[in-house]
Amino acid sequence: MKQAIDRSMDSLLEFVEGGAITTVPGFRAAGVACGIKKSGALDLAMIVSDQVCAAAAVFTTNKIQSPAVTFDRELLHARADTIRAIVVNSGCANAITGARGFADAREMARLGAIALGDADIGVVVMSTGVIGQHLPMDRVATGIAMASEVLASDTDAGHAAAHAIMTTDTRPKEAAARVDIGGVVVTLGGMCKGSGMIHPDMATMLAMVVTDVAVAPAALQPAVRYAADRSFNAVTIDGDASTNDTFLVLANGVAGNSLIEDTRDPRYVAFRDALTAVAARLAQEIARDGEGATKFVTVRVRGARSFDEARQGARIIATSSLVKTAIYGADANWGRVLAAIGRSGIEVDPDRLGLWFDDLQLVAAGAPLPYAEAEAHATLTKPEVTITVDLGLGDEAATVWTCDLSHEYVSINADYRT
Amino acid sequence: MKQAIDRSMDSLLEFVEGGAITTVPGFRAAGVACGIKKSGALDLAMIVSDQVCAAAAVFTTNKIQSPAVTFDRELLHARADTIRAIVVNSGCANAITGARGFADAREMARLGAIALGDADIGVVVMSTGVIGQHLPMDRVATGIAMASEVLASDTDAGHAAAHAIMTTDTRPKEAAARVDIGGVVVTLGGMCKGSGMIHPDMATMLAMVVTDVAVAPAALQPAVRYAADRSFNAVTIDGDASTNDTFLVLANGVAGNSLIEDTRDPRYVAFRDALTAVAARLAQEIARDGEGATKFVTVRVRGARSFDEARQGARIIATSSLVKTAIYGADANWGRVLAAIGRSGIEVDPDRLGLWFDDLQLVAAGAPLPYAEAEAHATLTKPEVTITVDLGLGDEAATVWTCDLSHEYVSINADYRT
Numbered sequence: 163m164k165q166a167i168d169r170s171m172d173s174l175l176e177f178v179e180g181g182a183i184t185t186v187p188g189f190r191a192a193g194v195a196c197g198i199k200k201s202g203a204l205d206l207a208m209i210v211s212d213q214v215c216a217a218a219a220v221f222t223t224n225k226i227q228s229p230a231v232t233f234d235r236e237l238l239h240a241r242a243d244t245i246r247a248i249v250v251n252s253g254c255a256n257a258i259t260g261a262r263g264f265a266d267a268r269e270m271a272r273l274g275a276i277a278l279g280d281a282d283i284g285v286v287v288m289s290t291g292v293i294g295q296h297l298p299m300d301r302v303a304t305g306i307a308m309a310s311e312v313l314a315s316d317t318d319a320g321h322a323a324a325h326a327i328m329t330t331d332t333r334p335k336e337a338a339a340r341v342d343i344g345g346v347v348v349t350l351g352g353m354c355k356g357s358g359m360i361h362p363d364m365a366t367m368l369a370m371v372v373t374d375v376a377v378a379p380a381a382l383q384p385a386v387r388y389a390a391d392r393s394f395n396a397v398t399i400d401g402d403a404s405t406n407d408t409f410l411v412l413a414n415g416v417a418g419n420s421l422i423e424d425t426r427d428p429r430y431v432a433f434r435d436a437l438t439a440v441a442a443r444l445a446q447e448i449a450r451d452g453e454g455a456t457k458f459v460t461v462r463v464r465g466a467r468s469f470d471e472a473r474q475g476a477r478i479i480a481t482s483s484l485v486k487t488a489i490y491g492a493d494a495n496w497g498r499v500l501a502a503i504g505r506s507g508i509e510v511d512p513d514r515l516g517l518w519f520d521d522l523q524l525v526a527a528g529a530p531l532p533y534a535e536a537e538a539h540a541t542l543t544k545p546e547v548t549i550t551v552d553l554g555l556g557d558e559a560a561t562v563w564t565c566d567l568s569h570e571y572v573s574i575n576a577d578y579r580t
Numbered sequence: 581m582k583q584a585i586d587r588s589m590d591s592l593l594e595f596v597e598g599g600a601i602t603t604v605p606g607f608r609a610a611g612v613a614c615g616i617k618k619s620g621a622l623d624l625a626m627i628v629s630d631q632v633c634a635a636a637a638v639f640t641t642n643k644i645q646s647p648a649v650t651f652d653r654e655l656l657h658a659r660a661d662t663i664r665a666i667v668v669n670s671g672c673a674n675a676i677t678g679a680r681g682f683a684d685a686r687e688m689a690r691l692g693a694i695a696l697g698d699a700d701i702g703v704v705v706m707s708t709g710v711i712g713q714h715l716p717m718d719r720v721a722t723g724i725a726m727a728s729e730v731l732a733s734d735t736d737a738g739h740a741a742a743h744a745i746m747t748t749d750t751r752p753k754e755a756a757a758r759v760d761i762g763g764v765v766v767t768l769g770g771m772c773k774g775s776g777m778i779h780p781d782m783a784t785m786l787a788m789v790v791t792d793v794a795v796a797p798a799a800l801q802p803a804v805r806y807a808a809d810r811s812f813n814a815v816t817i818d819g820d821a822s823t824n825d826t827f828l829v830l831a832n833g834v835a836g837n838s839l840i841e842d843t844r845d846p847r848y849v850a851f852r853d854a855l856t857a858v859a860a861r862l863a864q865e866i867a868r869d870g871e872g873a874t875k876f877v878t879v880r881v882r883g884a885r886s887f888d889e890a891r892q893g894a895r896i897i898a899t900s901s902l903v904k905t906a907i908y909g910a911d912a913n914w915g916r917v918l919a920a921i922g923r924s925g926i927e928v929d930p931d932r933l934g935l936w937f938d939d940l941q942l943v944a945a946g947a948p949l950p951y952a953e954a955e956a957h958a959t960l961t962k963p964e965v966t967i968t969v970d971l972g973l974g975d976e977a978a979t980v981w982t983c984d985l986s987h988e989y990v991s992i993n994a995d996y997r998t
Contacts, residue, residue: 226922226930260947293915294948405919484993491994497711501823504644512644529678530712569987576909
């Protein structure tokens with residue numbers, strides 16, 4: 163997290179341990195089981211604001227997009243001034259489902275609004291799970307009715323919502339924080355899901371952060387984009403997005419600060435960085451809970467000519483099956499790391515490369531250093547490992563988070579639907 | 581193989597079952613064990629032509645290249661008219677080894693030439709194995725001396741050479757064929773290694789084909805490039821090349837045909853297609869022997885606007901961990917295939933997509949078809965599976981070969997060096 167925000171921010175921002183999306187004043191939540199998942203686990207969540215919210219989102223760049231994404235884009239474009247709820251289901255992604263899929267997404271939103279007592283309420287919908295199956299709308303309807311009856315503002319309600327959006331996640335992912343912005347303490351709370359981070363081309367990654375700050379869409383949208391690039395886009399691959407990936411932020415303004423109108427407002431950066439810190443914590447949770455993960459891996463590329471090149475290099479390392487299996491086996495096979503950088507398409511001067519596993523330097527000026535195999539092995543047996551590559555070409559750096567590639571990853575994905 | 585060459589060629593080309601690189605007149609080979617591999621397995625091969633050869637090659641596009649690659653590029657550029665031997669070692673890639681690595685590559689070639697009795701003989705060198713370790717030159721010297729003493733033109737000698745270039749390969753990969761070109765029967769024989777095809781960023785893929793055809797470099801080089809694009813480049817990923825990847829062709833001219841001077845010669849296409857057929861058979865062997873592979877997977881993308889887009893789409897499908905684990909589990913999770921196409925960067929119209937597993941169509945016009953789960957499962961339990969995606973946008977098509985992603989892949993790569 164300290165990599166994501168600068169030290170001055172760090173001192174102002176305070177994470178609320180054990181917090182949830184309901185830590186934010188003015189938001190209620192619920193998570194219920196309505197039978198979309200065969201297992202009987204929680205599978206439908208609602209988040210509701212008492213007030214209409216400013217809303218902004220970034221969506222998947224996949225050319226095949228869930229009808230939920232299509233619906234939400236239209237909602238944020240045409241009826242942005244009506245939004246105050248989110249309905250999320252897990253167990254079915256409602257992706258590649260044709261015209262019926264879009265009708266189902268629209269119906270899901272309509273049912274949410276009616277359950278809240280006003281058909282004109284704008285409701286964002288999200289779905290996650292298997293691609294190519296239709297939503298069981300009778301169960302979705304039941305779930306929305308159930309959830310709307312038990313909406314609550316306590317932490318347990320938030321935790322239930324975080325549970326209800328899980329698929330292969332082994333645990334809910336939540337974060338909440340308070341920060342002083344221009345003399346007013348505001349709260350941010352969020353949750354996300356996604357454990358197939360290694361290749362999120364299952365309909366995978368959903369994230370939502372709510373806040374009580376008063377912020378106009380003109381300031382909210384760029385803040386969401388900035389935060390996404392330094393959080394959720396730093397655990398995905400090659401801009402590798404699933405059909406459903408969504409990061410949504412709702413701001414209800416009940417904190418009482420005067421409105422942050424646009425990016426020129428001096429409070430904009432403080433808000434943006436707080437949002438980034440919360441999003442980065444959530445994103446790291448995705449990597450920590452990666453399918454089959456036994457290790458949390460931070461890949462840092464520095465000495466690059468540009469942020470984009472640094473990030474591209476870090477992403478290629480972080481997505482290399484050979485690097486990830488070596489980390490799983492605690493095998494200091496650093497040649498795989500440099501081979502990955504070499505094929506990443508970014509500028510590389512082989513004679514300037516440096517490489518470290520944590521603090522142990524293995525390569526300097528492109529040549530291997532003598533090192534103790536036992537020491538390297540010990541470094542890689544720890545539950546968290548940082549791989550650093552210095553390109554020696556410039557001053558830019560980027561960080562990507564990932565996990566190792568284990569037998570368990572194969573087991574999970576070989577029979578995901580069974 | 582029939583995908584690689586047209587029917588008219590097919591009728592002219594005859595594979596020599598059980599053939600080897602030594603099936604080609606005028607070439608001798610040897611494979612010996614000299615202690616580079618800890619296991620004591622064969623680890624050094626020599627291929628020698630009685631005549632100076634026309635030579636052409638394609639090399640890795642990785643920005644970090646083995647000194648062997650650097651040395652060979654220079655050799656083919658500066659002393660192309662001297663080449664008549666190849667020395668290959670397995671067990672050590674001699675990559676990321678600094679100035680000493682280049683000196684070792686040069687010395688390996690020099691030792692080969694001296695062993696053949698003339699320091700001016702051009703010797704191509706190749707290395708494969710772990711990156712970042714120096715070649716044990718005393719053992720390399722011993723191996724070259726041993727190999728040069730047992731060079732032979734029989735099939736067993738060729739098989740020994742094919743064994744000596746293996747790393748994690750479970751079996752040698754060889755192909756030989758005869759073809760009538762302009763009334764003269766010529767022979768092509770080749771071998772390759774590489775089983776980490778899934779991500780060949782270990783220093784992985786070496787391939788060599790020799791032939792007795794008389795062909796000038798001006799015709800040989802474009803034929804090698806053409807064949808590589810339709811063979812070895814169709815089993816690699818994203819142009820994903822290791823530090824050492826090399827495909828070399830030597831032509832000694834002893835078949836007695838009049839020289840094929842350039843690509844305008846009417847016999848050029850016949851030769852090019854024969855070379856492509858042999859290279860494609862070798863390349864498919866790499867996919868069949870993919871690390872931990874339990875299934876051979878052909879990915880075909882058709883209906884594309886261009887060959888490049890078709891190939892890019894096929895490559896992204898073929899490299900998706902989620903697709904490959906689903907195939908491993910015989911899980912007809914076709915949503916992963918379309919999600920991969922959607923993020924591949926090529927033009928996709930979701931409403932035109934068609935998808936098949938073998939002959940079983942699962943998606944038409946972008947919407948799922950009802951299908952029998954049992955039938956789909958049965959298709960995927962077969963040892964060979966073809967995934968076809970029709971983009972519905974044009975007439976171009978491309979094929980990529982791969983394998984599934986299994987528990988065994990993880991086991992192999994988690995402790996490759998131990």
